[in-house]
Structure formats: C-alpha cells, structure tokens
Amino acid sequence: MRSLYWFRSDLRLMDNLALAEAISSSDFLMAVFILTPITWQAHYAAPCKIRFLLDNLKLLSEALWNKGIPLLLRKGPCFSDCPKVLAKLCNEYDIDAIHFNHEYQIDERMRDEGVTTQLASHVTVNTYHQQLVLPPGIVLSKQKTPFKIFTPFKHAWLAKAHEQQAWRTCKAVKKTFKSGLKPDPIPSRLQGFTGQKIDLHWEAGEEAAQKKLNAFCQDKIHDYQKHRDYPNLDGTSQLSPYLAQGVISPRQCITAALEACDIADIDTMNRAEGAATWISELIWRDFYNHIIYFHPNICRHKPYRLKTDDIPWRYDDNLLAAWKNGMTGFPIVDASMRQLLQTGWMHNRLRMVTAMFLSKILLLDWRLGEKHFMQHLIDGDFAANNGGWQWCASTGTDAVPYFRIFNPTTQSQRFDPAGDFIRRFCPELSHLDSKTIHNPFAFGVKLGELPYPQPIVDYKAMRQTTIDVFKRI
Ligand SMILES: Cc1cc2nc3c(=O)[nH]c(=O)nc-3n(C[C@H](O)[C@H](O)[C@H](O)COP(=O)(O)OP(=O)(O)OC[C@H]3O[C@@H](n4cnc5c(N)ncnc54)[C@H](O)[C@@H]3O)c2cc1C
Structure with missing residues (x-):
C-alpha cells in the first residue's frame, strides 16, 4: 500500500x-x-x-x-x-x-x-x-442530544472516557521506510506573519512538550487547584501552545497526570484534587469543540445566544486602542494586555478579567476582543478562544450570568495581592506599594504624579449600564 x-x-x-x-x-x-x-x-x-x-x-x-x-x-x-x-x-x-x-x-x-x-x-x-479525548457525537444526554451545560457534560464525559478507556494513549509503531524521496526544507518565517517581534518562551517540538508536561506533573499539578488563579505563581502547565498545534495530545496529558498521582483510571481522578481540577480544564477543551461542531454558526461570528446580538455593543476606536495597548488606567488589565503583546500568551484568570473588561465594562463588541486575542496568542485556538470570550460576555452556552461582572481592582487585590504581576508588565507602577498599585488614583496618587493614564471609564457607572442593557434584552 x-x-x-x-x-x-x-x-x-x-x-x-x-x-x-x-x-x-x-x-x-x-x-x-x-x-x-x-x-x-x-x-x-x-x-x-x-x-x-x-x-x-x-x-x-x-x-x-x-x-x-x-x-x-x-x-x-x-x-x-x-x-x-x-x-x-x-x-x-x-x-x-x-x-x-x-x-x-x-x-x-x-x-x-x-x-x-x-x-x-x-x-x-x-x-x-x-x-480531542472524545469526539463530538459521543457525549450525549439521555435524550441523545448534545449537552449545553458543562457540568452534566463533564459527568457524561467521564463515564464515557472510563467505559471506552478513551484517555489512554496509543502505541507507536516501530517501522522504517525507504521512499527514495527527500524532505522539503522548512522556512523559518512566512510572508505575512513577520510583524510581531517577540522572543518565544516555548521551545518547539514533541520532546520539549513532553519535558514541560513531566515537569508540571512532578511538581505543580499537586497544588494546581490552589495556585492556578494566581498569575505570578506560574501554577499552570503552559502547555496550551503545544495542545493547540497537536504537538502533544490531551490523552498524553491525562495519562501523565493520573500516573503522577498514582491513579489507575480516570473514574477515580477525584482522589487527587490537583489532577482532577487540571483534567477538568482539558474537558472544557473537549466541551467547546463539541459546541462549535453542533453550532457551526459560531464559527461565522454568531453568538451562541442569538438574542445577545440585540445588545448595543459599542465600536469606540479609542477605548479599543487603550485596551489593546494596556493603557486603560486599570493596572491589572493593562499588565495582562501587555503580557499578551510581549509574550504571545496570557494567564487564564487574566484572559477572563480582560475579556470581561472589554465586553462588560467598555461594552465593546466581544468579537473585537476575540479577534485581537487570536491575532496575538501563540496558543490561539478557535474553540477555546471563542468559548472563553462568549463565557465572559454572557453570550455563550453555560456562560457567566450577565450581572456577574468582575471588578478589576478586586480581582487584582485577590489574585495579585502583592502587585508583583503588575510590576512585571507595568514598570511605571513598580515603586507603588501593594495597596496603591491596584488602583493608583483611587488610593492617593495625584494626577500628574505618574506616567500612567487615569481610568478610561467609570467602573461603577459602566457596570450599571451593562446590567441595564442586558436586562432589557
Ligand atoms: C477569553 C479567553 C480566551 C481564551 N483563548 C484561548 C485560546 O485561544 N487557546 C487556548 O488554548 N485556550 C484559551 N483559553 C483558555 C485558557 O485561558 C488557556 O487554555 C490557558 O490559559 C492556557 O494555559 P495553560 O496551558 O497553562 O493551562 P492549564 O491551566 O495548564 O490547562 C491545561 C490545558 O487545558 C486547556 N484549557 C484550560 N482552560 C481551558 C478553557 N477555559 N477552555 C478550553 N480549554 C482550556 C488548555 O488546552 C490548557 O493548555 C481562553 C480563555 C479565555 C477566558
């Protein structure tokens, strides 16, 4: 053959x-x-x-x-x-x-x-x-319909993954070929994709991906549930760029996670909280892919909840530019947006904070943010990115309720308490103490004292506007 x-x-x-x-x-x-x-x-x-x-x-x-x-x-x-x-x-x-x-x-x-x-x-x-671990069509409700809500999806997913042992990896075949052909050279750059000049923090290749997975499973996975929300702790695997290009498979991740915690099968993963929480994130990855498979209009820039297209989303270029460039006057938002521009990656908690800020505080069309993320993310993945954006904007399936709006200052105080993450990406704020750094002008810094913008919107007023707008539709 x-x-x-x-x-x-x-x-x-x-x-x-x-x-x-x-x-x-x-x-x-x-x-x-x-x-x-x-x-x-x-x-x-x-x-x-x-x-x-x-x-x-x-x-x-x-x-x-x-x-x-x-x-x-x-x-x-x-x-x-x-x-x-x-x-x-x-x-x-x-x-x-x-x-x-x-x-x-x-x-x-x-x-x-x-x-x-x-x-x-x-x-x-x-x-x-x-x-994916389980392809679309395999995880269905008792009525044989696709799930819309994550938690029942996860229960059914776990049962199926256990029943089919679908989380186990397949064996490589040892065989070599003599084709008489030579491989083509691979260019290191491609025209049209040379604009963004950043040093890649990820070493390419399967070996590097496996090394990163093993290091994570030896150490950080055990405290993943405690550390994963703190951007300065680097408590997550940072495997997303590899998973997005299939350099590593979700099954390899699950197998390594269970082995590291001495767990024989996925149905008992809850015995190790860190591994169980991490595997749940991989199940979200399957979930969002199933959603786009059964709702292909999502790939055509449509929200899952069509009614949310009646929201008077704004298209203000100045607000959008301030958000993109990390100049909103909200330090945690700005540090995160600069992390994206400088490294091509952003921590999950910060993706939520910045996405919710764009869609619910600036009331800009969430698709503008979705596009900007894709244009800069090394792990850009349509299903996960779209799913994350629609979750934050409350336009998606199983999305956050529309009235739940993250307060950037509170999020910052909670998940970057010492302000060290902000200091990494906003050097102009690095001398501020761990209270002031979260909202400098509210905590005593006078106008003109910092080369840093004042907040571009009034958080409380915009929060109320958004709630009113959502209530109306
Ligand atoms: C607005 C927004 C946009 C996002 N865009 C992307 C994207 O383009 N590409 C991407 O891979 N992830 C995206 N995510 C999900 C998540 O933020 C990243 O997968 C995670 O930050 C990657 O870091 P990690 O590898 O250290 O994750 P870990 O915490 O170590 O998780 C392990 C893996 O699980 C998967 N995963 C984790 N969280 C999610 C999630 N919420 N949804 C789907 N899969 C998940 C990823 O493949 C990740 O590598 C987005 C989330 C939000 C809120």
Whole structure:
C-alpha cells in the first residue's frame, strides 16, 4: 500500500492513531503539510503562532525522516486549494490511501469534505478523531442530544472516557521506510506573519512538550487547584501552545497526570484534587469543540445566544486602542494586555478579567476582543478562544450570568495581592506599594504624579449600564 499522511493540527509522532495506522498499513509512506497563509490570515492567526508552527514542523520533519518518512511542504495558499494540491500529490506518487485526523471548525470541515469528494473515487480516504479525548457525537444526554451545560457534560464525559478507556494513549509503531524521496526544507518565517517581534518562551517540538508536561506533573499539578488563579505563581502547565498545534495530545496529558498521582483510571481522578481540577480544564477543551461542531454558526461570528446580538455593543476606536495597548488606567488589565503583546500568551484568570473588561465594562463588541486575542496568542485556538470570550460576555452556552461582572481592582487585590504581576508588565507602577498599585488614583496618587493614564471609564457607572442593557434584552 502506498500512503500519504496529511499533517494539520496534529504535529506529533507519539499518540497519533492516524499516523500509527498509516505506518502499519503501508509499504510506502510520505507526509505532507500544506501552508495556507491566506486562510490563516482570514482566521487572524498570530505571527508568533505561525513561527512556532514552522519551528514545530522542522523538528517533526527530522523525527519523521529518522523513520524514512519524508515530509513534503506545499503551499495552498487557501483551504480551498487543498483538494487539488493533494490530488496532484496522489497522482504524482501513485498514492492508494490518504490518512488524516479530523478538525471541527466549519472551514476545516468544508476543506476536508472537499478533499474527500475530490479523492474518494481513486484514493482510500482514512480519517480519525484524535484532536480531542472524545469526539463530538459521543457525549450525549439521555435524550441523545448534545449537552449545553458543562457540568452534566463533564459527568457524561467521564463515564464515557472510563467505559471506552478513551484517555489512554496509543502505541507507536516501530517501522522504517525507504521512499527514495527527500524532505522539503522548512522556512523559518512566512510572508505575512513577520510583524510581531517577540522572543518565544516555548521551545518547539514533541520532546520539549513532553519535558514541560513531566515537569508540571512532578511538581505543580499537586497544588494546581490552589495556585492556578494566581498569575505570578506560574501554577499552570503552559502547555496550551503545544495542545493547540497537536504537538502533544490531551490523552498524553491525562495519562501523565493520573500516573503522577498514582491513579489507575480516570473514574477515580477525584482522589487527587490537583489532577482532577487540571483534567477538568482539558474537558472544557473537549466541551467547546463539541459546541462549535453542533453550532457551526459560531464559527461565522454568531453568538451562541442569538438574542445577545440585540445588545448595543459599542465600536469606540479609542477605548479599543487603550485596551489593546494596556493603557486603560486599570493596572491589572493593562499588565495582562501587555503580557499578551510581549509574550504571545496570557494567564487564564487574566484572559477572563480582560475579556470581561472589554465586553462588560467598555461594552465593546466581544468579537473585537476575540479577534485581537487570536491575532496575538501563540496558543490561539478557535474553540477555546471563542468559548472563553462568549463565557465572559454572557453570550455563550453555560456562560457567566450577565450581572456577574468582575471588578478589576478586586480581582487584582485577590489574585495579585502583592502587585508583583503588575510590576512585571507595568514598570511605571513598580515603586507603588501593594495597596496603591491596584488602583493608583483611587488610593492617593495625584494626577500628574505618574506616567500612567487615569481610568478610561467609570467602573461603577459602566457596570450599571451593562446590567441595564442586558436586562432589557
Ligand atoms: C477569553 C479567553 C480566551 C481564551 N483563548 C484561548 C485560546 O485561544 N487557546 C487556548 O488554548 N485556550 C484559551 N483559553 C483558555 C485558557 O485561558 C488557556 O487554555 C490557558 O490559559 C492556557 O494555559 P495553560 O496551558 O497553562 O493551562 P492549564 O491551566 O495548564 O490547562 C491545561 C490545558 O487545558 C486547556 N484549557 C484550560 N482552560 C481551558 C478553557 N477555559 N477552555 C478550553 N480549554 C482550556 C488548555 O488546552 C490548557 O493548555 C481562553 C480563555 C479565555 C477566558
């Protein structure tokens, strides 16, 4: 059998069922990655994410080549070009079978349908569900409908994951190939994605991802439930950039977490609070992917609760620019937004604070914030980003109630009590004491004493406006 493996957001050799199947069923195997910069731009992919992708591809190519599998690189440049690119490859190399893993956003699904239609008459198309622990359609209510609320979803998910042992990783196949082909060189930059100049804090590749996972499971996982909300403690795994590109799988994460806590199966994960809390976050990842699968309009910029489109969202360029640049006069918001610009990543608690600030305090359209996050996040992932934004803006499924609005100053006092996180990203405030730093002008600093803006809105007044607006709809 002559086979082609198509890599997308599954840039790994380990725990990759599709690749394992391709390897064991073939006597000739080549792999391809298709660069689709025009579609990536339309999806607001961040330059740092694309740089990380290319770095990951380089290491993936080397690892594949050690097994004699050449990774070819082709340019789309759009998703809609993929069927003809793959058809040409199959034709050129006399391919019998193609293998790839499913993705669940609407454009990705349409691309894959196009590929299947184009190839199915002369090539066997083998597809697999590997991006999540449990694919959409597997976790359903007693009425066989998809869940809308996370907690019952989680209970059903745990039961299914246990029943199917779906959290266990699959074994790699030991086999090497002689194809006579050479891998294509991988560029380190891609035109159109060079604007954002930041030093990447993440080392590329499967090995680096595994090292990070092991380090987290040896240590931080045990106190994850206590530390995860404190941005200055670095108590989370920071594995999101790897998970977003499939350099590591959620099953590898769960297996490592349970092993670290000496737990034999996922149905007893609650015996270790840290691991259970962390695995719950991975279940949120599945949940949001199921939501976008069953509600594809979400991928077309629609809110889950359509009625919330009646909210008179604002489109004020000055407010938006102040939020984007970390110049709102609310230190925790500004430090977080600067963390995003400087590192391409933001802590989860801060994503919630800043997203709620944009949507509920500035009353700006949450989609403006969703887009800005995608344009800068190294871990930009449509389902998680959209899910997070719609949760904060109270437009989504199982979202925060509309009247629950985080007070940035209180959040700051609670989760960055000494103000050290703020000091890291707002050096102009670093000399302030741990009380004043959370809201300088309210706690005694006089106008003109700091090179820092006054709050751009009156928090209390805007909070009330937002509640009134939501109440009306
Ligand atoms: C407004 C907003 C936007 C977000 N955008 C993204 C995004 O683009 N990409 C992204 O991966 N996550 C996003 N998240 C979820 C979460 O903030 C990040 O996954 C997390 O901060 C990544 O850090 P970590 O790897 O240390 O997470 P950990 O706490 O170690 O969690 C482990 C993994 O679980 C998954 N996860 C954690 N929390 C969530 C969640 N709430 N929803 C879905 N998956 C989750 C991630 O894959 C994460 O790497 C967003 C959240 C909000 C509120």
